[in-house]
Amino acid sequence: MTRPHAYAVLLCALMLASSLMLAQQNAPNTQGIAPPPGSPTPSPARMTFFVTSVGLGKGGDLGGLAGADAHCQTLAAAVGAGGHTWHAYLSTQARPGKPAVNARDRIGTGPWFNWSFAQLGQPQNAIISADLGELHGDTLVQAQRGSNLFKQSARNEHGEVIHGIGDTPPIQHEILTGSKWDGRAYDDKADHTCNNWTSSTTGSAQVGHTDRIGNGSSWNSSNATKGCSQAALESTGGAGLFYCFAVN
Amino acid sequence: MTKIKSSALILCGTVVLASGLLFAQVQRPGEYPRGVKPSPMMSFFVTSEPIGDGGNLGGLAGADAHCQTLATAAGAGNRTWHAYLSTQARPGQPAVNARDRIGTGPWYNFKGEMIAQDVAHLHGDTMELAHQGNNLNKLTGLTEKGQIVPGLYDYSDPRDTDWDYVKNTRFSTRHEMLTGTQTDGTAFTDAQDHTCDNWTSDKSPAPGTSNGNLNAADGRPNAQIGFPDRNGGGSGSWNSAHGTRGCAQTDLPKTHGIGLFYCFAVN
Numbered sequence: 065m066t067r068p069h070a071y072a073v074l075l076c077a078l079m080l081a082s083s084l085m086l087a088q089q090n091a092p093n094t095q096g097i098a099p100p101p102g103s104p105t106p107s108p109a110r111m112t113f114f115v116t117s118v119g120l121g122k123g124g125d126l127g128g129l130a131g132a133d134a135h136c137q138t139l140a141a142a143v144g145a146g147g148h149t150w151h152a153y154l155s156t157q158a159r160p161g162k163p164a165v166n167a168r169d170r171i172g173t174g175p176w177f178n179w180s181f182a183q184l185g186q187p188q189n190a191i192i193s194a195d196l197g198e199l200h201g202d203t204l205v206q207a208q209r210g211s212n213l214f215k216q217s218a219r220n221e222h223g224e225v226i227h228g229i230g231d232t233p234p235i236q237h238e239i240l241t242g243s244k245w246d247g248r249a250y251d252d253k254a255d256h257t258c259n260n261w262t263s264s265t266t267g268s269a270q271v272g273h274t275d276r277i278g279n280g281s282s283w284n285s286s287n288a289t290k291g292c293s294q295a296a297l298e299s300t301g302g303a304g305l306f307y308c309f310a311v312n
Numbered sequence: 313m314t315k316i317k318s319s320a321l322i323l324c325g326t327v328v329l330a331s332g333l334l335f336a337q338v339q340r341p342g343e344y345p346r347g348v349k350p351s352p353m354m355s356f357f358v359t360s361e362p363i364g365d366g367g368n369l370g371g372l373a374g375a376d377a378h379c380q381t382l383a384t385a386a387g388a389g390n391r392t393w394h395a396y397l398s399t400q401a402r403p404g405q406p407a408v409n410a411r412d413r414i415g416t417g418p419w420y421n422f423k424g425e426m427i428a429q430d431v432a433h434l435h436g437d438t439m440e441l442a443h444q445g446n447n448l449n450k451l452t453g454l455t456e457k458g459q460i461v462p463g464l465y466d467y468s469d470p471r472d473t474d475w476d477y478v479k480n481t482r483f484s485t486r487h488e489m490l491t492g493t494q495t496d497g498t499a500f501t502d503a504q505d506h507t508c509d510n511w512t513s514d515k516s517p518a519p520g521t522s523n524g525n526l527n528a529a530d531g532r533p534n535a536q537i538g539f540p541d542r543n544g545g546g547s548g549s550w551n552s553a554h555g556t557r558g559c560a561q562t563d564l565p566k567t568h569g570i571g572l573f574y575c576f577a578v579n
Contacts, residue, residue, distance in 0.1 A: 207442035208435065208495035209547040215450075216464050216543055230451050245443035275450075276542050282443060 108144040112310035113176040117220035119304025124258025124292035136308035148310035155242040155249035156260040168247030172311035179223040213283045215275040228275030238271040238302030245285045258292040267292045341462040342482040351424030355577035360455035362571030367508025367559030379575035386456040396574035398492045398499035399510040411497030415578035422454040453540025463487040463541040475562045488537040488569025495552040504528035506536045508559035516558040526554040533559035
């Protein structure tokens with residue numbers, strides 16, 4: 065190996081290293097924060113809200129509400145929060161002989177606390193909402209303020225922030241809800257729930273944004289997906305994730 | 313040998329260039345965008361720097377002048393700029409509502425992105441508008457220099473509540489905007505201080521009287537704030553989330569503010 069060659073390799077390595085270092089510096093801190101020294105012993109059992117860390121992998125087909133609830137329960141149990149009864153925040157639309165189900169009627173009465181509260185015992189960012197009215201903005205002032213569900217508080221069951229607009233891909237901030245702003249089911253003929261969470265092909269589902277960025281800023285009702293396949297969900301910054309709330 | 317060497321160099325150059333380009337897209341909060349000028353449509357910004365005397369902005373006039381100065385430095389001084397601030401009623405002096413000071417919109421940010429169509433859209437005057445929200449968020453709430461305002465956990469540093477530290481950096485949490493308003497953009501009507509005495513006070517609470525709830529209390533210097541990133545304790549409100557620990561410049565960083573505020577062009 066000639067000496068100029070060696071210099072070139074060294075230079076190349078240096079440039080790459082510095083570029084990678086810069087990249088690290090530029091990346092916003094979106095991961096869970098480490099508990100400060102002297103924090104209380106982590107107690108995931110105190111968590112009563114999370115975003116699923118993974119979907120079911122079949123787009124909008126969640127196996128109906130029962131399948132989605134079971135997914136919440138499984139993920140919660142895996143991190144030691146299985147003592148609660150968990151429900152998915154999802155609505156279903158009315159069918160002949162079957163009334164609609166409103167997501168807001170499935171999640172108990174609150175207050176709901178996220179992973180930060182369970183892990184750190186810190187109130188900051190921890191309370192998602194005190195009650196259903198605050199969560200959904202039932203009064204004008206509540207609606208203008210917005211709920212306390214925002215990017216840093218809407219964490220998954222491992223305490224990780226969901227990647228949103230501006231973060232490193234894959235962006236997964238489109239959360240399945242099938243709901244209107246007020247947390248209730250749609251009453252028109254169009255599909256807003258991937259056929260009540262059984263379709264992984266045709267149809268569409270209403271989603272909200274954990275980071276409240278894009279098409280308005282609603283956490284539970286921002287826009288409709290392009291389809292119900294996993295690929296369709298991923299094409300617009302989703303992954304088939306949904307919100308889980310403990311009802312007790 | 314030379315052939316291998318040159319192809320290795322080309323590969324190396326490509327990898328470095330590609331990774332450089334890939335990561336250059338990410339603009340760190342607080343960082344200036346490289347070589348980008350404000351859109352000629354810019355009619356909204358977050359002040360890139362505070363006046364520096366806490367809640368004493370020199371009244372509405374002083375705050376408006378600060379907006380105008382920063383806008384002029386950014387090349388947008390051809391418009392008339394007003395600070396988004398309310399003042400509370402005093403004997404012989406009616407209240408001033410922030411929403412009545414900012415023209416009719418629509419307002420656009422540094423990049424020419426629309427923040428809100430009109431006053432009703434900005435504030436969510438109806439249930440439908442309120443639920444929809446305006447277009448102000450972390451990526452659109454830019455300063456007149458095009459910076460994203462650093463928010464919670466962008467830079468986790470325990471010193472970020474200490475003015476002596478944060479005054480020397482652009483990279484610390486500073487997402488609390490002084491507004492002194494209620495969610496609908498109007499002034500508070502109670503007797504407590506929500507405006508640092510109509511933006512003339514830099515006082516700290518008397519020892520032992522500071523409450524930890526960030527709510528206004530009788531006789532306590534306080535200002536209502538909101539979050540451009542819709543991301544903070546109390547609620548994600550852009551204009552009315554909670555109060556401050558006092559009105560001194562050193563009080564504001566205790567809850568991650570430094571005395572920045574919103575500026576809107578009225579024309």
